[in-house]
Amino acid sequence: MIGQDDLYFFREGTHARLYDKLGCQLQAGGGAHFAVWAPNARAVCVIGDWNDWRPGADELHARPDGSGIWEGTVPEAQRGQIYKYRIASSVGDYVVDKADPFAFYAEPAPATGSRVWSLEHHWHDQDWMAKRRAHNALDAPMSIYEMHPGSWRRQDGSFLNYRELAHQLADYVRHMGFTHVELMPVTEHPFYGSWGYQTTGYFAPTCRYGTPQDFMYFVDHLHQCGIGVILDWVPSHFPTDEHGLAYFDGTHLYEHADPRQGFHPEWSSCIFNYGRNEVRSFLVSSGLFWLDRYHIDGLRVDAVASMLYLDYARKDGEWIPNRYGGRENLEAIDFMQILNREVYRSFPDTVTIAEESTAWPNVSRPIEMGGLGFGMKWNMGWMHDDLAYMHEEPVHRRWHHGKMTFSMIYAFNENFVLPLSHDEVVYGKGSLLNKMPGDAWQKLANLRALFGYMWCHPGKKLVFMGGEFGQWREWAHEGELDWGLTHDPGHAGLQRYVAELNRVYRERPALWQIDFHSAGFEWVIADDADHSVFAFLRKARDDAPPLLVVSNMTPVPRSNYRVGVPLPGHWREVLNSDAHDYGGAGWGNMGGLDTDPVRAHGRMHSLNLTLPPLSTLILEHTRHA
Structure with missing residues (x-):
């Protein structure tokens, strides 16, 4: 299954489809083939339901080519069974049970095992796929509804599954006139409260809402309803949970060993070693996987600034300069360029969007021009300035007028998305509506005025769920949105206004055709x-x-x-x-x-x-x- 070309590109850091080679691959004649990268292991075996979790019952063998890949076939393994890799390190006496980095499906938290699974699905979105280039193009209307699957709506306090969510969300988004949905990370994560940003399963949709096929149904149905699906994806860091990628084979394999490079002080998580070619292949393959197997229309790449700067969130003496003495992470730059080159080569009708909060130049410019190669970039400066302006009492706004006009000085330096995202309605920041001054009527009027200005300002649009009807309280992942507000005349009026704003926006090319010039x-x-x-x-x-x-x-x-x-x-x-x-x-x-x-x-x-x-x-x- 793993050929010489695979090994070459894996070692080079450019293999984009490792999900077809590593991990658990069910065999047509029965059983499954397992392959895992653990170059510093002295022994690896698969333990699972079929062998009563007995270490040594199904040993894997190190390939003789020095790739560090251990592999073997287990005839008894069947679809749906749970398994892990028992890894004995060649460094000391370290022995650990690890989930499969390439697993397609996991068991529900707090359990941490992987499931033997396959990804067959009969797709019905051929019309969308044939035409989606026009929906994702830079000169197309793009109004994005960002949402968290576990807290948008619930049924009797429980999560909607992917199939239930597909129908309810598609009906709502189509009624509201949004062109795309952006999902906060659905890659498997052990802690629900991380909102998906602490990923352990880079090839598995979270099982909280159903099976991989259920998630395929979700994407399929939204596509049939004419709605694009963008996935928030996190290649910037990963959690330290023992079953995950951290200290995988008894060494710092996926992360840097030196905490000045390999540990994120803000998020208490590990930072990928982008200079290790095999790690780059892992991440590029993860990005391509969602576009390939799940028909995802785009990747919103999280926390790009934290990848670009070696001194991000660090004090003097807490970081290591690059080989030229600078603070730029040269290996991360290479990784992002490789990722974007491969995405647009293999799936030119999709889009990559960088969440990048600094003035780093040419984020959304071609690699050949010295850019990072992303299709678009979040305009965090516009967001901060406009919200700061709107937060002022109107009598004081005359002294802050430049906050609203400043964005036009740099509006065409990048291909911008204007985001009013989840980050602006958590951690004591208040909801969008509560950021507005005045009484209840004035708050709603202010928000309508801001939305109108935003929808007409150059750049694609993004608003987080609840903002479209004026949620009063901050977003909380433990429950659902306050849908009862939509029966109040003021909030219902705001909701109708956003729907009409989306209609006007989509129907008038002047609002989107030349967004980036x-x-x-x-x-x-x-x-x-x-x-x-x-x-x-x-x-x-x-x-x-x-x-x-x-x-x-x-x-x-x-x-x-x-x-x-x-x-x-x-x-x-x-x-x-x-x-x-x-x-x-x-x-x-x-x-x-x-x-x-x-x-x-x-x-x-x-x-x-x-x-x-x-x-x-x-x-x-x-x-x-």
């Missing part, structure tokens, strides 16, 4: 700090007329507010966040208005607008004068 955006008013008003144009690639977006970030309605426009004639009010139907006060422009031949903002024609309080308006040119 300055040709798609033009300021009209960027300097009216005294009134906290912003106005800009969004443009499509063809000759379609632009959209005008105007935000009033104070609770003062402004009549006779003149805004210059590029075209004379009638401008229709496409969306008004202050409409009664969304819980607003109902201020507006009677559905649209005609231009006046009055110069304003460097343009020959202008609109005399009424700006509702705490609002965002979207207007489009419908006919010439």
Whole structure:
């Protein structure tokens, strides 16, 4: 099963499909073949249900090629049985039972064994797969609903399984108009409270919600409903649990031995040794595995900044410089470039997205141009600045006006996603709604105005579950969202507004077709700090007329507010966040208005607008004068 080419690419650090070679592979004639990388072991055996967990009953043998791979066939092994590797290290007397790093399925926590399993599934998403390049392209609309499977909805206090979740989530996401779902990590993790970010099973969807086939059904069903699926994936660190990757064969195999390189002080977890070629092959194979076997449409790569910087979260003297004396992790850079090159070579219709929080250049630029090769990058600067601005009382916003405009200085340096993610609604930060100032009405109005500004700002969109209807409390993984709020008129209005915002967004190429080039955006008013008003144009690639977006970030309605426009004639009010139907006060422009031949903002024609309080308006040119 493991050929010479496999060994070459494994050792080179570029093997992208080790999941077909290592781990437990069921055989057509019965039994299973086991293969595990443990180069510093003196003995390895498989213990499991079929041999009553007796050490030595099914010994594996080290390959004579020096690869460090131990392998063997066990005729008695059957699908569904639980197993581990008993590894006796050549270093000291260390003996440990390890879960299979390549296992496709695990037993429920707190148990830690792997299951003998196979990944057959009859897919029904052929139409989606044939057309998904258009859904995942840089010039496509992308409005992402980030969610945690265990706490979105529950049934009588229990988790929904993948199949139940598939139908309920697809119906909701389609109704709300989101184009993609982003799942917080579903890779197997022993501690539910880690939300999946402490992964032990890099090739196994968590069994908390069902079998691998159940998860395939989940992806399949969402695809049939026209919804893309992005997986949050964590190649930056892994937990120290004894059954996992840490100290795997009695040595620091997957992680660095020196804690200044191999231990993460913030997360109390191990850091992968990206300089070890076999570890790079393991991680690249994990990334490709989800795109290959589960038809996942994209990987959101977690904590990229922690991989890029050797001194990340460390004080002086707590880190080791690279060979040039710098703080850049050169081996991690190589790994990310290898990963992205292989993803886009093998699955060019998918996308990789970096969660990268610093000013590292060219994260989403081609490797040939010195970039990391990601398709997109989270815009953490936009998120921090806009939330800080919105947190201010409106009377003080005039002094913070630049926080809302600053993002346009660098908006086209990367292919950005604008994230309002789970990270912003935990650990005492408050929910999105509670970040807004004022009484309940003003909080909802502020959030509607922010969403409108965000959906029209260049960049793809992401909002965490609950934000779309104004969850009051912080997210808690122990229960479900407060769905009862959707029966309250104000929260139901916000929910309707987000659905309508998604519809307007998807239907108008000016809002997404040129997201990553300055040709798609033009300021009209960027300097009216005294009134906290912003106005800009969004443009499509063809000759379609632009959209005008105007935000009033104070609770003062402004009549006779003149805004210059590029075209004379009638401008229709496409969306008004202050409409009664969304819980607003109902201020507006009677559905649209005609231009006046009055110069304003460097343009020959202008609109005399009424700006509702705490609002965002979207207007489009419908006919010439």
